[in-house]
Amino acid sequence: MPQTKPIVSIENVVASASVDQKIDLIEITKKFPDTEYHPEQFPGLVFRLKTPRTATLIFRTGKMVCTGAKSEDLAVKAVRTVVQKLRKGGIKIKKDAVIVVQNIVASINLGGKIHLEQAARTLPRSMYEPEQFPGLIHRMLDPKTVILLFASGKLVCTGAKKEPDVYRSVHNLHTLLEEKGLMIYDE
Amino acid sequence: MPQTKPIVSIENVVASASVDQKIDLIEITKKFPDTEYHPEQFPGLVFRLKTPRTATLIFRTGKMVCTGAKSEDLAVKAVRTVVQKLRKGGIKIKKDAVIVVQNIVASINLGGKIHLEQAARTLPRSMYEPEQFPGLIHRMLDPKTVILLFASGKLVCTGAKKEPDVYRSVHNLHTLLEEKGLMIYDE
DNA sequence: TGTATATATAAAGGGGCTTTTAAATGACCG
């Protein structure tokens, strides 16, 4: 059992969606002048929402990508809101969007410092090149996620498909770090 | 009517084909050690034939690209020969290939010199940058082909989908050059 | 305060890769 209770914060949820029909992006541009669309640079139109504060990329094919939500539910609500706004703006969309959460990013504070140099030598599937990036990159197999470890005891977990995976990943790593004596707690 | 009869030679025919089924390229490699397959460099396997002298790219999807044939018929024969050899080699291919000629390259000699500098200023849709490439690049609209013109009176016609397009392109250009007084014939 | 470095993830469009071929011109090598 880990000595501290990690503080976990979901920072970003990415979800893909599809309304299963072609969409005229130029038309959206006219109805929503605040959207960004530069096809020569990127094929997706950027539709930003204040609440939930997100950015949704809309493609010609009717597929979308929503980023920036703080939870799985908020990501779903953001997509539903975008479709609702498009419809109110006169964009004809027959079906409701089918949404799938693709990635969850979380920041964690373990409450104690990590001996990174030693962890780099001990943890399997780890990469640590401080002159390239200050964090140690660790690939967890189950759940299949990637965790960035910092000497401060803070972590970044990414790659999770559902929120429980984040908690399991953090618990697995925390336990492993303590077992190997890689955690340094102030008294 | 042009004063000379151009000498036209079909130099290269490119055709795409499909046997409409997945193919195991590694298996072909084992049965045909002389083939080239470097997936990290390019996804297609190169299958060369001595007769007709061609190189056929074979993809995992069952689609192929045959290059180097000297006529449309030879391109078709080359693909049929490749499929026949694969079958004799034990590679199971159910359907016969559906072949489509995609490009024909021909070399031409008009029999007189061309005033390139003047042609560059006279011909529409032309590009001529001698320090970059010695030929003048001219885009013909009908047939939709591209012709490279050289001061020697020789040409390269590419982009044609069928042989008659090559002859029509050459005739159109030759007539145009004579009308504008851009041809220079000896005596 | 910005830039970059690194992680994951979807979307779609662009570019590059390889193969073939002629033409003519320059650079480069032994």
Next chain:
DNA sequence: CGGTCATTTAAAAGCCCCTTTATATATACA
């Protein structure tokens, strides 16, 4: 001095990488 190499054009195939969006983390660099 002669070979190679590059230059340019078209075309298909499919795979890689990049583009963009968001986000925490922490370093170095202007």
